[in-house]
Amino acid sequence: MPSDQPGETRAPGPIRSEPGSLLEHVPVAVLGFDTAGGVRYWGPGAQDLFGHPAATALSRPAAALFPASPRGPGPAERLVERALTLGYWRGRLPVLHRDGTVFDCGFRVFPVTGAGEGEVVMALASRGDELERVKTNLAFLDALFETCPIGLLMLDEDLRYVHLNQALADMDGIPVRDHLGRDPADIMITADGGEFRRMLRAVADGGGPLVGALVGMRTPGRPDVDQVRSVSLFPLSGAAGSRPGVGGVLIDVTDRERARLEATAARRRLALLDRASARIGTTLDVDTTARELVDAAMPEFCDGSVVEMVEWMYPSEAFDPDLPLITRRIAAGTVLPPPAPALLSARDRVTYPPGSSIHRMLSTGRPLRATVDEEFAARTVGDPERARRLLDSGLGSIVIAPLIARGHVQGFTIFGRSAARPAFTGEDLGLAGELASRAALCLDNARLYSRVQDISLTLQRALLPPAPDATAHVSVAHRYLPGSRAIEVGGDWYDVIALPDGQVALVVGDVMGHGVLAAASMGRLRITARALARHSPDPEGLLTELDAAARDAGIELATCLYAVYDPRTGHARIANAGHPPPLVRHPDGTVETVGDVLGVPLGIGGVPFRSTRVRLPDGAVLALYTDGLVEARGQDIDEGLDALRAELARAAGPLEREADRILAALLPDGATDDTVLVLARIRRADAEDGEPYEE
Structure with a gap:
């Protein structure tokens, strides 16, 4: 024991306890x-x-x-x-x-x-x-390790447990004594490729503290429970020469993270549903609507999707779970590699045997989840080759949701996820049902619209002349183009009528409006005009009678152009009820507007109609048309008329070919409104024989 004696140098500083304590x-x-x-x-x-x-x-x-x-x-x-x-x-x-x-x-x-x-x-x-x-500090530390609700641990320099509290042992589901001397990797089992172990080693080697790292893990004491822990680590080796190692604070944040993930997932589902609502049903076309549903779901919600419509024998047919179900696939898509695209190919008729998942879903009317395995493929897919392709597609789970609108089952949609993604959850099942429900209403609207449009088109085509009257002195090429499926059928019509005295009447008209009513009104006016023309070819009188007929039928607004050509004189009389005026192409290629006295439309009444008398040279081409040919959104009608004149000036060849060429030039993207074009080449009855016109 050293001592201070008189005259000795005093040793510096007090004696202290063991470093690190x-x-x-x-x-x-x-x-x-x-x-x-x-x-x-x-x-x-x-x-x-x-x-x-x-x-x-x-x-x-x-x-x-x-x-x-x-x-x-x-x-x-x-x-x-x-x-x-x-x-x-x-x-x-x-x-x-x-x-x-x-x-x-x-x-x-x-x-x-x-x-x-x-x-x-x-x-x-x-x-x-x-x-x-x-004493107080020691008591505090003892109390901290005994009563602290969060996990505390100490690891030695070899990263093995030397001390931990009961809270951490409870989190792990393993007693404290069974931790001591073991490696944390034996207790906290992660699937991060060793990243957690690397974090521990980095801190132990002087890399500085780590605060609040989220680590997902399972433990042998709770092998079926996924945990998320907030891990904070700090080095012990720098604490004034204390025993080297790592200290740590671990907090179980599984519930917090689950709630956060669920809230995030809920927000994503709502955002997806909002985007899908804006994207589905932009047109009244069944195929387009189905395609929009598939596109809206991928790739955020699923990796592949199909829309199939049930082919009912008749609209009121009830679903029979004991019979095979035949569907028509109208839309499909996938982001998975082959063979998935071939499996989900669109426009393919599919037969589902009784007992399939499709039958189960339709029996309940609610969405259904399924795992893609051997049993599912065998029960749902009747074709063995197709079943094998399904198992090889990479799909791991699917959701089948019915397309029900107005109490009618139209079909169903299938959403599939890759086996590499988490399987569909109960919340996903609800989202699939919501997507299908909204799409079903849009599909039903498109189906009903298509049915009405088909009726209108059928009626309209039935009321148009199947073939204009053939005459010796007027050669005719005629075209009728219905508007796009986004526009209902209109009331455009035309006719060529051979009159008893050798004259020829050409008529073109347009009933304002769309749909069945416009088509029916158009048919009524065309039939009335044909009947009147054979008894009274006078243009003014015919339009006057048509005007009265329109008012009697409740037709509020319709335009009509009526021209009568006499091949003996080469003259034509033209009366106009608010219709675009006709154009004449002369044999030398010049084009002029004739009969430009527009008059008032039919159905208004009280205003007399007038006619214009013009002489048409032999070989001239008379062009009658409706406004769908020259009017376009964002374009002045005069621009359309100028384009028509330019194309008509080139119409020296056969009329059938020229009619197609003019339509292709003026309507390159197809008609957006009903369009009629009638080209009539004029021959005088007393014209000298010469080279015939090729028609």
Whole structure:
């Protein structure tokens, strides 16, 4: 035991406890008393504690270090006596500082014996308040490890458990003792390719603390429970020479992360549903609507999708689960590689045997989830080759949702996910049903519209002339183009009528509006015009009668152009009821507008009609048309008329070929409104024989 003797150099600083412990910062004084009551040894921390230098302390009695005792033995005597009697004693006594202050001090005393020397009592002394601080800290740490609700651990430099609390053991489902000495990778099993282990090693090697890293894991104690933990790690090797290793704080945030993920997934589902609602049903076309449903679902919701319509024998047919179900696939798509695209190919008739998942879904009328496996393929896909292709497609799970609108089952849609993605959840099942429900209404609207449009087109074509009357002096090429499926059928019509006296009447008209009513009104006017023309070819009188017929039928607005050509004179009389005027191409290629007295449309009444008399040269081409040929959105009608004049000027060839060429030039993307074009080449009855016109 070193000592300070008179005249020796004082050792610097107090003696402290073992580095790395909580006692490291508690000064400890070492001193010794002999049995005669003197100070025998004075350690380096004694001066700091009592304030006396070694020379002074060693020359004074031990009693000088303590307040005077009013009666009985003094504190120094009691320390010596208890050490000699008990062999070891610890306790608290007040001590006297050199400056006269008294403070509490903790002592540990025990006797020592040296060769040739008498007994000496050694004392270790520390301030009482410092000891209380350490005691409090130790108590706090003990309480922290015992009662803290979050996981605490200590790993050694080899990254093995040396200490952990009960909260972490409970999280792992493994007792504390079964952790000690084991590697964390044996307890916290992750699927991150060793990333968690690399994080631990990086911190242990001085890489700095890591705060709040999210780690997904399972443990042997809870092998069926997925956990997410917030992990904070800090190195122990830098703590004033303490034992190297890693300390950690682990918090189970599984519920929080699950709630966050569920909230995020819910927001994504709502966003997808909102986008799908905007994208599905932009047209009244069944195939387009089905394609929009497939495109809206991929790739965010699924990796492949099909839409199939049930081929019912009649509209009111009830579903029979004991019979095979035949469907027509009208839309399909996938982002998966082959053979998935061939499996999901569109416009393919599919037969599902009784007992299939499709039958189960239609029996309940609710969406259904299924795993794509051997059993599913065998029960649902009747064709073995197709079943094998399904199993090889990469699809792992599917959802089948019915397309039901207005109480009618139209078909169903199938959404499929790759086996590499999480399977569909119950929430996904609800989203699939919502997507299908919204699409079903759009599909039913498109189906009903298509049916009405088909009726209108059928009626319109039935009311148009199957073939204009053939005449010797007027050659005709005629074209009728219905508007696109986005526009209902209109009331455009035309006719060529051979009159009893050798004259020829050409008629073109347009009933304002669309749909069945417009088609029916058009048919009524065409038939009325044909009947009137054969009894009274006078253009003014015919339009007057048509006007009265229109008003009697409730037709509010219709245009009509009526021209009568007399091949004997080469003259034509043209009357117009608000219709675009006809154009004439002369044999030299010039084009002019004739009969440009427009007049008022039919159905208005009260205004007389007038006619224009024009002479048409032999070989001239008369062009009659409706506004669908020259009107377009964003284009002035004069521009359309100029384009028609330019194309008509080139019409020197056969009329059939020229009619197709003119339509292709003026309507390159097809008609957006009903369009009629009639080209009539004029021959005079008294014209000299020459080269015939090729028709």
